[in-house]
Amino acid sequence: MSNPALVANSDSLREAFGKALSALGDEFPKLVVLDADIAGGTGVHHFRKSHPKRMLQFGIAEQNMMAAAGGLAATGLIPVVTTFAVFCLRAIEQARLSLCYARRNAKIVASHPGLDVGPDGGSAQALEDLAAFRAIPGMTVISPADPTEMAMATRAMLEYQGPVYMRTGRSPAPRLFGDDHKFEIGRGQIIRDGDDVTIVACGVEVARALAAAEMLARDGISARVVNMATIKPIDAALLSICSLETGAIVTAEDHNIHGGLGGAVAEALGQTRPCPMEFVGVRDTFGASGEPDELAHHFSISAPFLADAARRVIARKKS
Amino acid sequence: MTQHPKKFVPANDVSLEEKLREAARFVRCHSIASIFHAGSGHPGGALSSADLLACLYGAELNLWPGTVTDPARDRFVLSKGHAAPALYAAGAYFGFCDPKASLALRKLNSPFQGHPHVLDLPWVETSTGSLGQGMSVALGMALGMKLQEIPARVYTLLGDGELQEGEVWEAAMAAAHHKLDNFCALIDYNKLQSDNANAAIMGLEPLADKWRAFGWNVAEIDGHDMSQILGALRKAGTTRERPSLIIAHTIKGKGVPYMENIPAWHGSVKLTEAQTREALTALGASEQEIEGFLHV
Numbered sequence: 001m002s003n004p005a006l007v008a009n010s011d012s013l014r015e016a017f018g019k020a021l022s023a024l025g026d027e028f029p030k031l032v033v034l035d036a037d038i039a040g041g042t043g044v045h046h047f048r049k050s051h052p053k054r055m056l057q058f059g060i061a062e063q064n065m066m067a068a069a070g071g072l073a074a075t076g077l078i079p080v081v082t083t084f085a086v087f088c089l090r091a092i093e094q095a096r097l098s099l100c101y102a103r104r105n106a107k108i109v110a111s112h113p114g115l116d117v118g119p120d121g122g123s124a125q126a127l128e129d130l131a132a133f134r135a136i137p138g139m140t141v142i143s144p145a146d147p148t149e150m151a152m153a154t155r156a157m158l159e160y161q162g163p164v165y166m167r168t169g170r171s172p173a174p175r176l177f178g179d180d181h182k183f184e185i186g187r188g189q190i191i192r193d194g195d196d197v198t199i200v201a202c203g204v205e206v207a208r209a210l211a212a213a214e215m216l217a218r219d220g221i222s223a224r225v226v227n228m229a230t231i232k233p234i235d236a237a238l239l240s241i242c243s244l245e246t247g248a249i250v251t252a253e254d255h256n257i258h259g260g261l262g263g264a265v266a267e268a269l270g271q272t273r274p275c276p277m278e279f280v281g282v283r284d285t286f287g288a289s290g291e292p293d294e295l296a297h298h299f300s301i302s303a304p305f306l307a308d309a310a311r312r313v314i315a316r317k318k319s
Numbered sequence: 320m321t322q323h324p325k326k327f328v329p330a331n332d333v334s335l336e337e338k339l340r341e342a343a344r345f346v347r348c349h350s351i352a353s354i355f356h357a358g359s360g361h362p363g364g365a366l367s368s369a370d371l372l373a374c375l376y377g378a379e380l381n382l383w384p385g386t387v388t389d390p391a392r393d394r395f396v397l398s399k400g401h402a403a404p405a406l407y408a409a410g411a412y413f414g415f416c417d418p419k420a421s422l423a424l425r426k427l428n429s430p431f432q433g434h435p436h437v438l439d440l441p442w443v444e445t446s447t448g449s450l451g452q453g454m455s456v457a458l459g460m461a462l463g464m465k466l467q468e469i470p471a472r473v474y475t476l477l478g479d480g481e482l483q484e485g486e487v488w489e490a491a492m493a494a495a496h497h498k499l500d501n502f503c504a505l506i507d508y509n510k511l512q513s514d515n516a517n518a519a520i521m522g523l524e525p526l527a528d529k530w531r532a533f534g535w536n537v538a539e540i541d542g543h544d545m546s547q548i549l550g551a552l553r554k555a556g557t558t559r560e561r562p563s564l565i566i567a568h569t570i571k572g573k574g575v576p577y578m579e580n581i582p583a584w585h586g587s588v589k590l591t592e593a594q595t596r597e598a599l600t601a602l603g604a605s606e607q608e609i610e611g612f613l614h615v
Contacts, residue, residue, distance in 0.1 A: 032466065056462065059496070064489035067452045070445060071459020075467060076390060079459075093449060094486075098456050102437050102446045 013169035013203075014111040016147035018043025020154035021080065022050040028158050032056055032072060034065050034081045042082040042111040043168065066091035069106040070098035078105055078158060085110035085126035085167060092132055099163045100138045107157050108133075113143075113167045114254030115287050115295040116204050125287035131259025133165040134232045140185060141232040143167040143253075143261075145206035146176040149229060152183035160185055167203060171292045174207050176227075188235035190242075194224035197310045197317075198242040198249050202228050202261050204292075205252035205280070205301065212306035223310055231261050236268040243273040248313040250278045252306055254296075257281035276316040278309040335378060336545040342412050343373035343545075347574050347602050349408035349418065352612035354588070355595040357425035360433070361586030362598075363578060364478060365405035367509040367542070367569040372409040374548040375474060375505075384414040387442040393471050394444050394460050398453025399478035399507060400434035401586065406443065407431050415442045422615050433587075451484030453477070454504065458490045461502035461562075472556065476505045480512030483521045488533070494562040495534030502562040503555040507542065509571035511582045527566055535564045542567025574602050 011019070025031060025047060032054045039045040039055070048055040056072075058065035062083055069079035081088075088095070088110045099106045110129060117125045134141050142164060144153040150168065157164045164185075176191070188200070192213050201209040206227050213223040224246055228235065243249060249269065251262035262279040269275065282299050296302040346369040354360035376382075381393040397406045404424060411418040416431075423429040430439035434448025444460075447453040457475035464471050481487060494502050508526070510517055517523050530537045536558045540547040548567065555563030571585070572578030575598040590598070592613065599609045 032463075054466075057496075058493055059489075061486075061489035061493065063451070063486040064455045064458070064493055067455030067486070068459030068462065068490070068493070070452075071456040071461070072463040074394075074445060074456070074460055075463030075469070077463050077466065094452055094455070097446055097449050098452050102456075 010172055010175045011147045012171055013144065013147065013150045013173050014041070014043035016150040017109060017154055017168045018046040020151035022046040024155060024158060025051040025054065028078060030076060030078045031158060032077050032079050034058055034069055034079055036060055036062050036065050036083045036087065038083060041084065042109070044082050062087045062091040063094050066094035067098040070102055070104045073104035073106045078107070080107045080109055082109050082111070084124065085113040085129045086124055088165070089126060089129055089132060095133070095163070096136050100136045103138060104163060105161050106163055108165045109168060110165065111168045112170045114204070115282065115299055115301070116169050116171050116254055116292050117287070118171060118292045118295065119289050121289035122286040127256045127282050127287060129167070130231055130253065130255050130261060131263065134259065134264065138163060139232065140164045140230070142185065142230050143203040144183070144229050145203060145227050146173055148175060148177040148179065148181050149183050152181065153229065156183055156185050169204055173204065176207060176210070183229065186230050186233045186235060188226050188228040188230070188238045190224060191227045192223070192225040194222035195246055196222045196248070197314050198224040198226055198246045199252055199306060199310060200226045200228050200239070200242070200249060200261065200265055201252040202231060204254050208296070208301070208303045208306055209252050211303035212310065215303060215307040216310055221310065221314065228261060228265070231264050234264045234268050236272060239265055239268050240272040243269055243275040248276050248317045250280060250306060250309045250313055252280040252301065254301060255281050257283055276313050278313040280306050280309050339373045339377050339545045342377050343369045344603060345412045346372055346405050346408040348599055348604050348608065348612060349411055349422070350404035351575070351590065351595060351598045351602070353404045353407065353422045353424035353431070355590040355592070355613070356422050356615065358589050359425060359587045360404055361401040362588060362590070363511065363571040363584040363586060364399060364402045364507060364509065366573045366575060366578065367571045368399070368402050368405050368476060368507040369573070370543045370545065371476060371505055371507060371548060371567055372405055374545060374552065376409045376413045378549055379552045380474065381471065387415070391469050391471050394457070394473045396444050396453045396457040396460070396473070396475040397435055397447055398457065398475045399450070399481055400447030400453065403433065403435050406435060410442060416440065419615055422612070450478065450481040451486030454487050454490045458494050458499065458502060461494070461499045462497055464501060465497070465499065472501045472503065474503045474505065476507060478512070479506060479508045479510065479517050479523060480520070482506070482523055491530065491533045491535065498560045499562045500559050503552070503565065504562070505565045505567055507569050508566050509569040511571045511580065511585060513582070513585050515582055530564045534561060536561045537564045537566065539566045539568065542569035543573060576601055
């Protein structure tokens with residue numbers, strides 16, 4: 001995937017998030033940002049610089065931070081909890097009871113998800129967060145694909161009333177979308193059209209899906225690519241159309257193959273218009289240290305593996 | 320917010336203390352009755368915390384049934400959510416919910432769930448039942464009020480066993496760090512938890528020293544003495560730059576002799592009608608009151 005030209009001068013998703021949050025700070029005077037001693041890692045150092053009085057330090061204590069967000073929201077503020085995705089898992093029960101069950105207008109923004117974390121290794125690479133947070137009633141789950149979409153999703157998250165879990169990303173992310181891009185919670189988008197197969201991707205896998213579609217095109221295979229930035233609620237209507245029109249689906253995520261985007265897509269299509277599916281993701285194992293692109297190759301979620309999955313699912317369609 | 324005077328009157332006002340003792344007696348009776356009707360529930364910790372709840376709702380909180388959505392109200396969070404019957408009973412006594420309806424504890428379609436839920440009952444302020452979280456939510460409320468310069472106070476009641484949750488100590492550090500002098504936590508220190516004595520399960524002592532070391536203003540009182548409870552709450556309200564902790568020494572099952580100091584009554588237990596009558600009688604309920612509680 002990594003086209004140096006695309007990556008050059010492009011922010012990581014966490015940087016894009018931090019800058020967007022800072023830019024939106026004046027427009028959303030009730031916005032407060034909660035940090036557990038990793039503002040530089042999550043990108044919210046930008047907000048700390050622009051709005052120091054609304055930056056709340058909780059120390060390395062994520063459970064208290066997560067539940068305290070419920071209390072802050074109860075006083076009318078819009079708390080944005082920021083930490084690494086693995087530490088969100090540590091506080092998931094606080095998110096369940098004190099944010100979702102109490103239906104608070106609180107946001108969780110998780111940086112460092114998936115293999116995209118890179119060298120920090122398996123302990124730091126959350127490959128379970130989409131599945132876990134998606135299972136909580138009332139939680140909206142978002143994973144934007146590029147810096148432009150991240151900025152738009154940050155605004156949409158603040159405008160939305162209710163709990164949201166949003167993934168950012170650690171590594172530089174290629175810019176895929178222009179300023180004319182539209183982001184809406186709950187809506188997927190066809191970002192490349194095709195007839196033979198649909199690749200449904202989120203987060204860093206969207207760029208890899210576009211690269212895979214290029215590879216397939218060289219073999220005369222026409223692949224559609226859907227950017228499914230909202231994992232919950234999933235855009236079931238768009239999936240149904242893609243199933244009808246292309247007859248085969250590949251899902252792609254930097255996450256365990258169980259319970260994340262692939263699970264959400266399968267659940268939706270199973271009830272509407274089932275078709276052959278292949279799931280690209282980490283195959284129910286933990287990550288490891290390495291550079292993100294090396295890891296994507298090692299764990300079979302890079303573009304060539306996406307293209308292979310597309311060929312397999314097309315073959316199943318014909319059989 | 321409409322500025323209500325503090326309900327406080329001087330702690331030596333005997334008539335107020337008498338009123339609060341009557342409120343606490345009602346809280347205990349109503350808790351026993353609702354647990355009887357539910358067929359399950361936690362009586363021990365409801366009985367031990369009744370006097371604290373009576374003082375909070377009856378004398379301390381700047382909160383009335385008409386102000387439960389006022390942004391400037393004082394807030395109380397029952398962090399030990401399993402004492403919900405006592406919270407509902409206090410709510411019933413002070414006009415936040417109906418005394419009869421709130422006997423429908425733990426029933427399908429009743430807002431009086433086994434643990435408090437804010438979407439069912441807005442005046443309970445947040446949903447609790449997972450120990451440690453109410454403390455953090457209350458801390459978030461106190462911090463939110465400070466940030467918005469709302470001159471209201473936040474109170475939370477914790478169980479002693481609850482202090483074994485690491486989250487409580489995360490919150491203890493954060494409250495002191497942020498100098499939340501609008502925040503007051505109370506511990507219902509009845510020395511017993513679900514399976515056994517605190518000391519046998521996971522010792523808490525020296526408890527006051529721990530909280531002092533965490534930067535809190537600490538008071539130790541008899542949690543069944545209205546004068547001491549009111550005095551500690553008043554002192555907490557005048558403390559600056561630090562959060563306050565009231566360690567209330569209590570008796571689990573207080574007021575019902577066959578329950579007192581016996582961990583088995585932590586709950587969740589089923590009360591027979593005979594046990595219920597015996598408990599209500601011990602609590603000083605009249606025959607007429609007992610019939611009223613038993614037949615809804």
